Amino acid sequence: MKRMPHKIPALKTTRKTVAAVLGGIVAALVLIAIAVLPRLGQIAPSEPTIGGPFTLVDQTGKTVTDADYRGKLMLIYFGYTFCPDVCPTSLGVLSKALDMLTPEELAQVVPIFITVDPARDTVDQMAQYVAAFHPALQGLTGSPEQVQTAIKAYRVYAKRSDGEADTPNYTMDHSSILYLMGKDGKFLAHFGHTATAADIAGGVKKHL
Ligand code: NI
Secondary structure, three states, rough: OOOOHHHHHHHHHHHHHHHHHHHHHHHHHHHHHHHHHHHHHHHHOOOOOOOOOOEOOOOOOOEEHHHOOOOOEEEEEOOOOOOOOOHHHHHHHHHHHHHHHHHHHHOEEEEEEEEOOOOOOOOHHHHHHOOOOOOOOOEEEOOOHHHHHHHOOOOOOHHHHHHHHOOOOEEEHHHHHEEEEOOOOEEEEEEOOOOOHHHHHHHHHHHH
């Protein structure tokens, strides 16, 4: 009588064990996926959290909040009137984009310039500045706290340039992003400093 070689039953056992372990791993992964996948949707919402409530003062001296602009698309840009180049360039491009809209389209849009330098950007200073760009442009300033709230909500970077703390003619380092917010106040799109007037006008028309 021929004895069964040791190896074959041993190998069978190993295969069974491997199959059982693999089966267990697959089952565990399926369970983890079922548990984790719905939560991933909550952790990484498709809508970026940019924007939020603010209370500021417009160029006529009137206190305004973000809620006052509901029902219109907001084009929001943060900067300061003493800015030597970036802000004038960006607001020039924005103004050109506004001129590419029909009067009906423009009536549904409010372009807003919010200062990051409330110490120098008084209501009168803002009034003169925005008037130089576009009649529709709103210029918002406020107390340092009010401005900080808006800066935080829009995740804007703004800081006095290093080594200029004591000079009255300081410059500000600040991010240069134009935000397009929906008629419900929620974030729709943003435009970087390389965006053209046509890019901005196109983005607005797409969301009207
Ligand atoms: Ni600037």
